[in-house]
Amino acid sequence: MLDARTLQERRDEIVESCQARHFRTGATEVDAAIAIQERTLVQRTAVNEANRLRNEHQKAGKAKLAPEEREAHTLEGRRLKDEVSAAEETLRGTETELEAALRSFPNFLHPESPRGHEKDFKVLSYSVEESGEGSGRPPGFDFEAKDHLELAQALDLVDFESAARVSGQKFYYLKREAALLELALQRFALDQVQPYGFIPVITPDLARPDIIEGLGFSPRGEETQIYSVTDHDLCLIGTSEITLGGMYADKIFAEEELPLKLAGLSHCFRTEAGAHGRESKGLYRVHQFTKVEMFVFCRPEDSEAQHAELLRIERQIFDALEIPYRVIDIASADLGAPAYRKFDLEAWMPGRGDGGEYGEITSTSNCTDFQARRLKIRFRRAGEKKKNELVHTLNGTAVSNARAIVALLENHQQADGTIRIPKALVPYMGTDRIGPR
């Protein structure tokens, strides 16, 4: 949680961040938290003083005492114990209050993050040269483009009907080349990131709620995106960001160990509560998918550069997959609590909407010390005896499979209904084409 100095010195920034993100909390809550924090300090001192007195008293109790002295000593001891207990209880109450208050505040905001609503994102760049309309859109097809669902059904690559019966809406079976494509993309993604120092990690798909909260997600509540497992204190993860970050909870790194880069492979589960019917055709919005996620622990002064690198790697991956995209700087209201700044890659999806639309395909966030503070992930500077500092954490999608498959099918469809496999993926697929049947 935020320490007293940060809370007071950066009060205005916190308030601004709350407002820009359209949080319910604001100036009133921040000032209240500052007041609560001051109270905890006073109460903490009181507890320490009470304990000190009690310790002194205990030491005196080691000596031999006459019976009546012993009895007086015992009574005084009980009194001191009650005093400590009372002071501790008061403090505990205030601390609980403080924690709840602090948990309701988001991270700070990067000065350049666009302020405003979801739609106020800023387009930073495009993968392809402008095509004449000034849109950065790819050239398009000289035949009528189909959407991925049509394509996949024609080639017998997906089965939503069976999945609906077995598991429910928004589940799917991947069949034939689509199943192989899923595996190919996973391995391709891992191979793309390893040269940058990312260590491949296959993580658990379930995690404890306190870890999930540490990463800044809410495992409970009506609007939660996270599935819970009945009769167990476990949740299905929505991203391996959770298991990768949680891997080093309570860790104190040596400075030389940083940056630590992990590439996590896991299944991801999302309830998609409140997202009914919204841009949700086919594989675009589903309850389960596989994802290779990059996660970085680094020194505070390195996080901006690491964020830029994550974006560069994401671009490299989708360049290699020959999928056109644009890069956007996410607007404040769309950032969520943990992110200081967030960039998305939005792939051009010819079958989406009316004549094609961009759709989110990767996302990379710099969470600065927001998650590290909750998970107590710190590091010790080489040769310095000073206080341990919080690390910064960042995450970025390497390849998120369901959506990568959407983009791949729609962009690489041919007039005859077959799908061209991009050159970089051919070694992983063992074929350069899906179909014809």
Add this chain to the structure above:
RNA sequence: GGAGAGGUGGCGGAGUCCGGUCGAACGCGCCUGAUUCGAAAUCAGGUGUACCUUCACGGGUACCGUGGGUUCGAAUCCCACCCUCUCCGCCA
């Protein structure tokens, strides 16, 4: 799932039966200094985390898996929970 053993500082490992001198022996590792042309070896000192306090040296409080209890006093006794290991069962 059943039976047993155990969770102590960066690691190993005492202490727990017989509660106070234990934030914790000892060893290893690491840091600093001495010695050396330099190194090894040797010797001396230092070496957990969080919060509070001090310009600083330093001082204070808490923490021996987690939470509760007993007691003037708990790493040490009691209860619950979590986790690990071994054996058995079951299983990909």
